[in-house]
Amino acid sequence: MTTIVDVEVHDVRFPTAASGDGSDAINRGDYSATYVELTTDGGPTGTGFTFTNGRGNEITCAAVRALAHHVRGRTVAEIAAEPVAFWRSLAADVQLRWLGPEKGVIHMATGALVNAVWDLRAKLAGKPMWRLLAEMPTDELVATVDFHHITDALTPDEAAAILDKGRDGLADRLAGLERDGFPSYTTSVGWLGYPDEQVRALTRDAYAAGWRAMKMKVGGRIEDDLRRARIIRAEIGPDALLMMDANQVWDVDEAIAAMGVLAEVDPYWIEEPTHADDVLGHARIARAVTELTGGRCRVATGEVAANKVIFKQLLQAEAIGVMQIDACRVGGVDEVLAELLLAAKFGVPVCPHAGGVGLCEYVQHLAIFDHLRVGTSLDGRMVEYVDHLHEHFTDPVRTRDGRYLVPTVPGYSATMRPESIARFRFPDGPAWR
Amino acid sequence: MTTIVDVEVHDVRFPTAASGDGSDAINRGDYSATYVELTTDGGPTGTGFTFTNGRGNEITCAAVRALAHHVRGRTVAEIAAEPVAFWRSLAADVQLRWLGPEKGVIHMATGALVNAVWDLRAKLAGKPMWRLLAEMPTDELVATVDFHHITDALTPDEAAAILDKGRDGLADRLAGLERDGFPSYTTSVGWLGYPDEQVRALTRDAYAAGWRAMKMKVGGRIEDDLRRARIIRAEIGPDALLMMDANQVWDVDEAIAAMGVLAEVDPYWIEEPTHADDVLGHARIARAVTELTGGRCRVATGEVAANKVIFKQLLQAEAIGVMQIDACRVGGVDEVLAELLLAAKFGVPVCPHAGGVGLCEYVQHLAIFDHLRVGTSLDGRMVEYVDHLHEHFTDPVRTRDGRYLVPTVPGYSATMRPESIARFRFPDGPAWR
Numbered sequence: 113m114t115t116i117v118d119v120e121v122h123d124v125r126f127p128t129a130a131s132g133d134g135s136d137a138i139n140r141g142d143y144s145a146t147y148v149e150l151t152t153d154g155g156p157t158g159t160g161f162t163f164t165n166g167r168g169n170e171i172t173c174a175a176v177r178a179l180a181h182h183v184r185g186r187t188v189a190e191i192a193a194e195p196v197a198f199w200r201s202l203a204a205d206v207q208l209r210w211l212g213p214e215k216g217v218i219h220m221a222t223g224a225l226v227n228a229v230w231d232l233r234a235k236l237a238g239k240p241m242w243r244l245l246a247e248m249p250t251d252e253l254v255a256t257v258d259f260h261h262i263t264d265a266l267t268p269d270e271a272a273a274i275l276d277k278g279r280d281g282l283a284d285r286l287a288g289l290e291r292d293g294f295p296s297y298t299t300s301v302g303w304l305g306y307p308d309e310q311v312r313a314l315t316r317d318a319y320a321a322g323w324r325a326m327k328m329k330v331g332g333r334i335e336d337d338l339r340r341a342r343i344i345r346a347e348i349g350p351d352a353l354l355m356m357d358a359n360q361v362w363d364v365d366e367a368i369a370a371m372g373v374l375a376e377v378d379p380y381w382i383e384e385p386t387h388a389d390d391v392l393g394h395a396r397i398a399r400a401v402t403e404l405t406g407g408r409c410r411v412a413t414g415e416v417a418a419n420k421v422i423f424k425q426l427l428q429a430e431a432i433g434v435m436q437i438d439a440c441r442v443g444g445v446d447e448v449l450a451e452l453l454l455a456a457k458f459g460v461p462v463c464p465h466a467g468g469v470g471l472c473e474y475v476q477h478l479a480i481f482d483h484l485r486v487g488t489s490l491d492g493r494m495v496e497y498v499d500h501l502h503e504h505f506t507d508p509v510r511t512r513d514g515r516y517l518v519p520t521v522p523g524y525s526a527t528m529r530p531e532s533i534a535r536f537r538f539p540d541g542p543a544w545r
Numbered sequence: 546m547t548t549i550v551d552v553e554v555h556d557v558r559f560p561t562a563a564s565g566d567g568s569d570a571i572n573r574g575d576y577s578a579t580y581v582e583l584t585t586d587g588g589p590t591g592t593g594f595t596f597t598n599g600r601g602n603e604i605t606c607a608a609v610r611a612l613a614h615h616v617r618g619r620t621v622a623e624i625a626a627e628p629v630a631f632w633r634s635l636a637a638d639v640q641l642r643w644l645g646p647e648k649g650v651i652h653m654a655t656g657a658l659v660n661a662v663w664d665l666r667a668k669l670a671g672k673p674m675w676r677l678l679a680e681m682p683t684d685e686l687v688a689t690v691d692f693h694h695i696t697d698a699l700t701p702d703e704a705a706a707i708l709d710k711g712r713d714g715l716a717d718r719l720a721g722l723e724r725d726g727f728p729s730y731t732t733s734v735g736w737l738g739y740p741d742e743q744v745r746a747l748t749r750d751a752y753a754a755g756w757r758a759m760k761m762k763v764g765g766r767i768e769d770d771l772r773r774a775r776i777i778r779a780e781i782g783p784d785a786l787l788m789m790d791a792n793q794v795w796d797v798d799e800a801i802a803a804m805g806v807l808a809e810v811d812p813y814w815i816e817e818p819t820h821a822d823d824v825l826g827h828a829r830i831a832r833a834v835t836e837l838t839g840g841r842c843r844v845a846t847g848e849v850a851a852n853k854v855i856f857k858q859l860l861q862a863e864a865i866g867v868m869q870i871d872a873c874r875v876g877g878v879d880e881v882l883a884e885l886l887l888a889a890k891f892g893v894p895v896c897p898h899a900g901g902v903g904l905c906e907y908v909q910h911l912a913i914f915d916h917l918r919v920g921t922s923l924d925g926r927m928v929e930y931v932d933h934l935h936e937h938f939t940d941p942v943r944t945r946d947g948r949y950l951v952p953t954v955p956g957y958s959a960t961m962r963p964e965s966i967a968r969f970r971f972p973d974g975p976a977w978r
Contacts, residue, residue: 129640141640167611167640171650174607178600207562207574207600213793213821213849216649217604261820264797264829360646364697387694388646389854391824392861396697416646418851421822428825 114155114188114236119180119225121173122147124528125166125538126469126501140305141165143501144538145469146172146221147528148228150183158232159527162220162440163468169538175221178208183225188236191229195256199226199446203258215418219443226444227474231524241477241524245445246282246485250275253485257450265424271453278487285484293515294479295325295490296497297355299467302328302340311340315347322513325353325380325494331361334373341377350378357383360416364393368400375405381412381434388416394431412436415465419443420450427458434492436465439474445524448478456486467498472509473525476516504532547588547621547669552613552658554606555580557961558599558971559902559934573738574598576934577971578902579605579654580961581661583616591665592960595653595873596901602971608654611641616658621669624662628689632659632879636691648851652876659877660907664957674910674957678878679715679918683708686918690883698857704886711920718917726948727912728758728923729930730788732900735761735773744773748780755946758786758813758927764794767806774810783811790816793849797826801833808837814845814867821849827864845869848898852876853883860891867925871898872907881911889919900931905942906958909949937965
């Protein structure tokens, strides 16, 4: 019976802003992690984090400290026996809920803690996270989801039916993944901070390395966006997929106008065409883009979708053709489960958001679980891949020919190397002094 | 030329949780303020705050500190000349935006700073906030609004037309307000923490004091809600208005079922019937409630609406019949202006949320500006009133016969008494030691 005896938080920041890595229409930062360690009375240490963009990482750290009393002193068995009660103790704290509810700083901190508990559970079980989840009985998985505020779109019975059906063919799907890996795409070719020739060279390298799906940033001047898009399309030929990401910079009508121009290069999706909270705006853009491209292009969003209530509505309004869950924007694994089940119910493929710090490490588990146990096909499913900062993790992602290999180490792949934490701790680590 | 030389933040908390004041279906806290002082090179001090519910007030304080560099060293003239650029420096900081965007902790901190700047501007102009705004030329008011992400619902030209038309009859409306005050309603009668006899006694007192509109909390057991509602209705008679507030506790279908029961007591509105982010859910509830009550009851929400993009959608989806702006949930006066103009465009009355700490003090200015300069009628418009904590402000609200009297002191009525700050400062003030 393992007890969580303490919660430690580290403010870890990597100085990426200077290089233009990760620059887009709206963000330019130092990729950072609010990194949580749950120490136990003798067992392994549970680790989790939320990703931030540099400045303000101290705010999410403060939020973790404000929530830590809900975790400290709890036994893992207790939490596993009543997962919704545990989740609500964080997400619906009678005083802290006002700071969200279930959004932004306070919810990201909830996610860091919840994910650290899952990492601990997986380590105790001796299984990688995806396997721990995939092998759970249906009733245990359903009991992990807080259905509050989503029952108008998904009931516990519907969730159970999806998960029961998801058992069919699981062994075959697992064999396929272990043989071929999970499909992915790369975002490393077209950050807004990169000049044209760098975009061309990176695209050529990525294509040579086996990537057949690539994402570029748009939302600068439309003629610049189009010129860069043509460069990439020319390098990858007509059959590879080219995705675009506007990072919310456009108004609704601007997005529709821009896609009228960019349709020329046959984009596979337009990601974050407008403000992340604008469900109705996304729905209008989706209808327009479908019409503009004869259905060849779809709308994608999710990395900044605050919670499952936003995802529910994006699905209800038919606003998205691709759902991009994020592992630590929302309240951790429990809430992601709800989102995967909602997507399955509505028949929309999930392509997780990754990049940043450790997001690739996290989401590979979620995508694999989705395929294995929610029983979704690989058709239209890819995990984002960005080749940054993996060296700081003890169990970094491994890829081959543009596909993620199945993780095998127990846990949620969320553990950072102690020397990286020490070196990049803000503001006192040697990298920042 | 006044320069803001420093930004001070105080964590001020009032121990209200123990008394049951402010208790509802989802919140139970110590009413608190993240209180900001902008010191200047010789001029008055600008003050502003965001309201929180106790625990976590240190997180919004940290967020104010993270944003303060956008304010420190700026001149008031500079900010007034380019208000949208200033507002975006806070709301769209390239690193901090990730923590929202425009929601929760980081946006509430933006609001505290932005409101403090407005308080300073009003003090420098020697005018109460409502008058500073009401007397501004149309083009200056329009230039204060960031239309990014709302142009599909409201253009700058439409806003200008509303404000130009709003000048008609302004003097008469002002004379009316100065004679009669602004209508309000009271929420002090029916907190969930109060027993039946206390509810009856408070209702009787409020009615005797002139209140003809009262709000109760619902969302407990439906039979308890109904019993308490019957007590209040019996005390106030058939003609006074009875509003209900569920504080987001219901799922969409539960809300519809509960209103089927509570319709018996002829509620005027149902507030926050479900999750604050659920635009589509509110729209479904609004259609059902209209049908259940023959249009006598409407849906209200807004105190937890994260930003103008959420309000835009609530209006577009016809999800609300009453829009409840909050003075410090969103990014301050600039964003509230956008919300008032959106409401006017869609013809939905604004009844500001108040209570907490200092919210009554803030929103009276916004409601008066709405009536005077946006040119809206008083029909269906009321400001919430809660009789708590006014004694801590240097210019507290004044009411007469259930109406707010027009404030006359220069500023935004947001200045706390120094002795209150000292006494309730957390954790070192004498009230907390």
